[in-house]
Amino acid sequence: MAERNLVPIFDGHNDILYKLHYADEADKVSLFTEGSPNDWHIDLPRAKQGGFAGGMFAVFAPSADIPTEALIENAASVFAIDEPLPAALSMDDAHRTTVAMASILFELDRAGAIALCRSAADIRAARDRNTIAAVFHIEGAEAIDRDLRFLETLYGLGLRSIGPVWSRPNIFGHGVPFRYPSSPDTGPGLTDAGNDLVRACNDKKILIDLSHLNERGFRDVAALSDAPLIATHSNVHRICPHARNLTDWQLGAIRDTRGLVGLNFETTFLRSAPDDLSVPDAEVLLRHMDALILELGEDGVGIGSDFDGATVPELIGDASGLQRLLNVFRDHGYGEDLIEKIAWRNWLSVIERTIG
Ligand SMILES: [Zn+2]
Numbered sequence: 001m002a003e004r005n006l007v008p009i010f011d012g013h014n015d016i017l018y019k020l021h022y023a024d025e026a027d028k029v030s031l032f033t034e035g036s037p038n039d040w041h042i043d044l045p046r047a048k049q050g051g052f053a054g055g056m057f058a059v060f061a062p063s064a065d066i067p068t069e070a071l072i073e074n075a076a077s078v079f080a081i082d083e084p085l086p087a088a089l090s091m092d093d094a095h096r097t098t099v100a101m102a103s104i105l106f107e108l109d110r111a112g113a114i115a116l117c118r119s120a121a122d123i124r125a126a127r128d129r130n131t132i133a134a135v136f137h138i139e140g141a142e143a144i145d146r147d148l149r150f151l152e153t154l155y156g157l158g159l160r161s162i163g164p165v166w167s168r169p170n171i172f173g174h175g176v177p178f179r180y181p182s183s184p185d186t187g188p189g190l191t192d193a194g195n196d197l198v199r200a201c202n203d204k205k206i207l208i209d210l211s212h213l214n215e216r217g218f219r220d221v222a223a224l225s226d227a228p229l230i231a232t233h234s235n236v237h238r239i240c241p242h243a244r245n246l247t248d249w250q251l252g253a254i255r256d257t258r259g260l261v262g263l264n265f266e267t268t269f270l271r272s273a274p275d276d277l278s279v280p281d282a283e284v285l286l287r288h289m290d291a292l293i294l295e296l297g298e299d300g301v302g303i304g305s306d307f308d309g310a311t312v313p314e315l316i317g318d319a320s321g322l323q324r325l326l327n328v329f330r331d332h333g334y335g336e337d338l339i340e341k342i343a344w345r346n347w348l349s350v351i352e353r354t355i356g
Pocket of ligand 1: 212233309
């Protein structure tokens with residue numbers, strides 16, 4: 001789908017399925033292919049314009065205690081700067097929304113608007129056909145039972161990536177709160193069920209996303225998992241001390257496994273002080289990307305937009321503005337080889353080494 005002369009981008013995280021699920025329109029395919037509301041971030045026209053060629057498509061079951069309308073309006077602003085973790089989500093609620101949002105992914109695939117991909121080879125084939133490559137991801141594993149039977153079902157349907165927790169507790173572990181300033185060391189690590197989930201993901205070659213996990217849970221995955229450590233949409237804690245960002249130790253652990261971090265566009269995870277708007281967007285984004293490259297090397301960085309779940313810097317705006325970010329990298333002195341790695345090749349490499 002990418003137009004000529006655009007550098008194709010694979011993106012580590014978006015929440016468009018969530019937006020489509022809660023939209024009033026019954027025809028989700030048309031909403032995606034013909035154009036979504038102005039304040040959304042991804043649809044087919046915007047993807048073409050910006051070179052958005054693929055990504056992890058998240059299924060996210062919201063907590064019952066978070067007002068859905070507010071979440072749709074602006075995911076980040078729902079959370080005060082020192083908010084306790086949202087309450088645990090019931091399996092019934094999680095099932096209902098997980099199945100419904102996944103159905104939209106399959107509908108988009110069947111309509112040819114995206115291509116559901118189960119491997120790096122599938123992603124490359126989708127790119128060759130000019131179709132958006134979508135990897136089925138769940139953000140928060142609340143729909144999965146203790147015996148992991150539903151994991152088997154989801155895997156059969158094409159699931160290849162899991163964030164064991166969102167920013168709340170579940171039977172597998174504990175997420176980090178939306179808290180600033182705060183260390184990510186905010187609670188206990190993985191449960192026995194969480195350890196079983198990690199082993200099962202290793203066995204099945206399902207990617208484990210560490211982005212919403214607290215630090216002890218992260219340590220548990222690092223000790224147990226035989227896969228590269230991956231945070232699909234997180235930034236640098238040393239620059240922005242938000243609980244959702246990664247400490248130097250965490251970045252080092254990711255580097256040691258030849259893992260990857262996707263740069264998150266959410267402004268409250270980017271800006272050193274959330275209310276200080278004096279630093280230009282380009283500089284804010286570059287500080288994190290420079291630091292990620294320094295800590296992880298040129299092969300350990302990618303994009304993790306959080307489109308349709310984040311407040312995005314004006315410089316980028318939405319998926320149509322992705323090449324502007326690459327131009328910022330270019331103007332800063334990154335070479336074309338590094339830009340292509342950040343945009344596409346690093347994600348493809350770590351996906352190939354993780355899910356095949
Ligand atoms: Zn997220």
